[in-house]
């Protein structure tokens with residue numbers, strides 16, 4: 001707990017990039033290093049782990065499983081994707097539109113329900129609270145998410161989570177409603193999460209955990225769009 005780990009995922013070239021004759025300029029000589037070809041030579045970056053372009057959604061999720069357990073155990077866990085537009089944040093966090101390759105968010109929820117089901121003899125779980133927040137230019141009000149210590153601008157919805165309410169399809173459609181469609185106009189961030197409250201049958205102790213999963217708006221847009229003042233503050237929130 002309290003530790004921040006930074007992973008890097010390299011995505012394969014897209015069809016259009018291949019069509020344009022682009023080539024990959026990043027490489028990972030080992031599991032912790034990324035090199036990038038630049039006009040000023042090869043640059044090297046270190047990460048806690050690097051996933052190369054052949055890594056699958058399963059490979060990515062394997063490193064996340066113990067964090068889901070931590071949230072059930074009463075810790076506050078936050079997983080977020082950061083990177084420029086088109087780098088694969090949404091693919092990694094949510095998955096593809098065709099629902100063939102679910103990402104971290106649907107897998108995390110599936111896993112959480114599984115852990116809860118397995119532990120029902122030992123713990124009494126309160127119904128999971130499910131929340132979605134997105135930032136947006138239209139919604140200017142600020143909201144402090146005191147429980148998870150995040151400052152947010154935008155709206156937030158919370159409801160009881162069930163397996164069906166947070167199925168892969170629902171998460172994907174929420175995403176495209178909440179984030180993707182608005183991202184061009186509002187450069188929104190999407191935060192989707194769940195709170196877990198459990199009581200230990202043996203000693204009566206109660207724990208509260210939270211899992212926040214975040215698909216941030218593209219990190220480069222401020223510069224590219226020339227956003228200023230209020231707009232920029234909002235993107236940076």
Ligand SMILES: Nc1ncnc2c1ncn2[C@@H]1O[C@H](COP(=O)(O)OP(=O)(O)OP(=O)(O)O)[C@@H](O)[C@H]1O
Pocket residue numbers: 010011012014083084085086087088089090091092096183216217218219
């Ligand atoms: N690891 C991957 N394997 C195969 N396709 C990928 C992978 N990562 C991303 N893609 C594809 O690349 C495209 C861009 O990815 P994605 O939409 O996830 O980017 P993004 O970082 O969320 O962009 P934005 O900030 O604009 O929302 C999508 O068509 C996606 O399906």
